[in-house]
Amino acid sequence: MALSSFLQKIELPHGLEGINEDLRPVEAGRRTWTWFTFHNYWLLINCNIATFLTGSALIPLGLNWWQAIIAITIGNIIATAALIISSLPGAYYNIGFAIFSRVNWGIWGSQFAVWNRIFLAFGYGFQAWVGGECFYLILLSWDPRYGQRIPNTIPAETGMTSAQFIAYVIFSIISLPVLWIRPHRIEKFFYVASSVTLVFFVVLLIWALATMGPSGFGDTLDSDTRIPLTGGPNSAAWLMVYGIMSTVGSIAAGIMNQNDYARLSRRPADAIWGQMFAFPIYSIFASVVGILVTAATQKRLGGEAVWNPPTLLAALFEKDPSSGTRAAVFFAGLALVVSQIGSNLPGNALAGGIDLAAVFPRYINIRRGAYIVALLSPIVNPWRLVSTATTFLTVLSGYGVFLAPMTGIMASSYHLVNKQKLNVDDLYRTNSGSIYWYAGGWNWRAPVAWLAGVLPCIPGFVAAIDVTISMPDGATELYYLNYLFGFVTSGVLYYLLHLIFPDAKVHEFVQTAANPKELQRSYREIWEAAVAREVDSVGEESLRTPLSK
Numbered sequence: 001m002a003l004s005s006f007l008q009k010i011e012l013p014h015g016l017e018g019i020n021e022d023l024r025p026v027e028a029g030r031r032t033w034t035w036f037t038f039h040n041y042w043l044l045i046n047c048n049i050a051t052f053l054t055g056s057a058l059i060p061l062g063l064n065w066w067q068a069i070i071a072i073t074i075g076n077i078i079a080t081a082a083l084i085i086s087s088l089p090g091a092y093y094n095i096g097f098a099i100f101s102r103v104n105w106g107i108w109g110s111q112f113a114v115w116n117r118i119f120l121a122f123g124y125g126f127q128a129w130v131g132g133e134c135f136y137l138i139l140l141s142w143d144p145r146y147g148q149r150i151p152n153t154i155p156a157e158t159g160m161t162s163a164q165f166i167a168y169v170i171f172s173i174i175s176l177p178v179l180w181i182r183p184h185r186i187e188k189f190f191y192v193a194s195s196v197t198l199v200f201f202v203v204l205l206i207w208a209l210a211t212m213g214p215s216g217f218g219d220t221l222d223s224d225t226r227i228p229l230t231g232g233p234n235s236a237a238w239l240m241v242y243g244i245m246s247t248v249g250s251i252a253a254g255i256m257n258q259n260d261y262a263r264l265s266r267r268p269a270d271a272i273w274g275q276m277f278a279f280p281i282y283s284i285f286a287s288v289v290g291i292l293v294t295a296a297t298q299k300r301l302g303g304e305a306v307w308n309p310p311t312l313l314a315a316l317f318e319k320d321p322s323s324g325t326r327a328a329v330f331f332a333g334l335a336l337v338v339s340q341i342g343s344n345l346p347g348n349a350l351a352g353g354i355d356l357a358a359v360f361p362r363y364i365n366i367r368r369g370a371y372i373v374a375l376l377s378p379i380v381n382p383w384r385l386v387s388t389a390t391t392f393l394t395v396l397s398g399y400g401v402f403l404a405p406m407t408g409i410m411a412s413s414y415h416l417v418n419k420q421k422l423n424v425d426d427l428y429r430t431n432s433g434s435i436y437w438y439a440g441g442w443n444w445r446a447p448v449a450w451l452a453g454v455l456p457c458i459p460g461f462v463a464a465i466d467v468t469i470s471m472p473d474g475a476t477e478l479y480y481l482n483y484l485f486g487f488v489t490s491g492v493l494y495y496l497l498h499l500i501f502p503d504a505k506v507h508e509f510v511q512t513a514a515n516p517k518e519l520q521r522s523y524r525e526i527w528e529a530a531v532a533r534e535v536d537s538v539g540e541e542s543l544r545t546p547l548s549k
Helices: 004-012 037-044 055-060 065-093 097-105 111-123 124-142 160-180 187-210 236-249 252-256 268-276 277-299 309-319 324-361 367-381 382-387 389-398 400-417 445-465 473-480 481-499 504-512 516-530 540-544
Strands: none
Touching: 004 481, 037 187, 037 277, 037 324, 055 187, 055 236, 055 277, 055 445, 065 097, 065 252, 065 268, 065 277, 065 445, 065 481, 065 516, 097 111, 097 277, 097 324, 097 400, 097 445, 111 252, 111 400, 124 309, 124 324, 124 367, 187 324, 236 252, 236 400, 236 473, 252 268, 252 324, 252 382, 252 504, 268 277, 268 367, 277 309, 277 389, 277 504, 309 324, 309 389, 309 504, 367 481, 400 445, 445 473, 473 481, 473 516
């Protein structure tokens, strides 16, 4: 009884089964993202500490600096292509990832794909911990003995100190007000945060190169190849393939759910052109800056390659705690804090909030979902993830094994099976009246195609996490190809299954519906009219089935 009373109190004014205000197609008033908004979005997502560290995952494997850059560049080109393809349903029909997943998996089957993305959104905690490391720099600039002055009452096995935990808590608290911003009103925040981030990265690079001194670069920029060029999975060729797929895998979650932001585009061209160049340029730029800054500071730190910017700045501050260095560390810490908030908000908090809204549309909207992600994120023990960062980053980039097949299914569904024709109204009908009901709300073809793209790569994925496990070279090499293999295999099989075992309702709609442009225009007109009819509230019929009006 108490639970029922609580649920009644928190029920959203217009939350219904399968839809709420934040899930319905985006009307013109909320389609505010221009090409410049997408540009700033990807500047923030790609110019951050995670991308800065890309070289740290490739060069220690045995690749030299230019081989690593080639792998990063090719990986970003592939990722850009996958990103644009994944954005099209949102850009043209103004629906999000969770809603479009109903086309591919069925009304209820879509929950599987959505929960996978929710799971990754709790990476918010890891990013918040890194943000705490950045705020630690600010505290250090105020008091060089900050770490020693705070009594440490936390056991060493947790991987943190009391001083670090305080910085993490402060960062988490100052991030909370930003979560209130709705996606369609985020342009001004993006403008400020992206400007600060870009200036910081450029200044950091200039400073590192200008103060390098006559000793030059460290061996991070060594051009010698220490491993065979060809051969098994430990050769340069195969490690470059691994680097390419890891680069794509590291942004696989963002690729898969990009419809959530593409649906906000003022027009489809803004989503396409706003991402086509900004995405690869800033990702490659941040990765190259990471390699150059690490190499330029290596010799002044006794030959040690320090990749993590907060650790690097703290080490330099320890060597020279002058007033000038204190000021530099303060502004660097401030810029990094802004950068972490700017990437964590859309990359994890809002993404998780949107998906939680799709799972519990009666009770959760984007704002509530974003705060739930933030408040529950400490359960992943982000401080332990940082202490085992190598394993964690391997899992994170390798999770493309599971996401690439989903993304391939999305592409195949939109372009090949449905021929860019969607029955938008039926995406919000949660019963057998929807053409996307399939069998009991599940499209069995999707999980079959997904497993075909996932299972062959699992042995290599497990071996990558636990290096004590030995795998045949073939299994390792297949894992190195994981994103491309999963995307293509699942996408092709999904199409073939629909070709051999077509769903009668979907097939009939695709064959008889108007061409995609007419459909898109029709749905936009209908939903705009439905919104125009709203005065103080939205009735169930106008919210769920505007075509019937």
